[in-house]
Amino acid sequence: GNSVTQMEGPVTLSEEAFLTINCTYTATGYPSLFWYVQYPGEGLQLLLKATKADDKGSNKGFEATYRKETTSFHLEKGSVQVSDSAVYFCALSERTGNQFYFGTGTSLTVIP
Amino acid sequence: DAGITQSPRHKVTETGTPVTLRCHQTENHRYMYWYRQDPGHGLRLIHYSYGVKDTDKGEVSDGYSVSRSKTEDFLLTLESATSSQTSVYFCAISERGETAIYFGEGSWLTVV
Numbered sequence: 001g002n003s004v005t006q007m008e009g010p011v012t013l014s015e016e017a018f019l020t021i022n023c024t025y026t027a028t029g030y031p032s033l034f035w036y037v038q039y040p041g042e043g044l045q046l047l048l049k050a051t052k053a054d055d056k057g058s059n060k061g062f063e064a065t066y067r068k069e070t071t072s073f074h075l076e077k078g079s080v081q082v083s084d085s086a087v088y089f090c091a092l093s094e095r096t097g098n099q100f101y102f103g104t105g106t107s108l109t110v111i112p
Numbered sequence: 113d114a115g116i117t118q119s120p121r122h123k124v125t126e127t128g129t130p131v132t133l134r135c136h137q138t139e140n141h142r143y144m145y146w147y148r149q150d151p152g153h154g155l156r157l158i159h160y161s162y163g164v165k166d167t168d169k170g171e172v173s174d175g176y177s178v179s180r181s182k183t184e185d186f187l188l189t190l191e192s193a194t195s196s197q198t199s200v201y202f203c204a205i206s207e208r209g210e211t212a213i214y215f216g217e218g219s220w221l222t223v224v
Binding site for chain 2: 032034036041042043044045046049051089091093098100102103104105
């Protein structure tokens, strides 16, 4: 079946530190992969996506590369800001049926 | 932002009473979903719809029913609310061929 596993949190970093949040997946086919971000009191927002192997999704300084050989889609940012404090969710979708599978979320706190 | 409106945004209700949450979209997307989000459980799919009058169960559908009489509206009903249904409920939409899913801002439900 399909599933997503992401690193446990919470993660606390100092401003300007390098961020990595690990995500691995299990899929029966060739899924699309996503990172979503949730700020306090809000819904999930699409941060970036990749639809095929070796694609790199990027947005707002965040990047993730679709690695089929390691079934991974790790989120990275070179220099985090206090405003990046949020919960980050890794997700996948099958190409058909519009079913989505989410990780449990990783809470990130960035301190000045 | 995706045109998704959830109502009510906040509700407190008593055990045993019926509750209906409404999701309204202006994107004309085919697929609509109801998720609940709880600490330690991440996002869990309750029900989803793949067209008008076409719905199916998710992983935590017990105690919930849904209806979709128009493309733009997807209703979630708790027939007899219980304290275990205290949660944040998110509506989401997606479209065939569009790989991402988009979320509303959430409905906070407290059952006392």
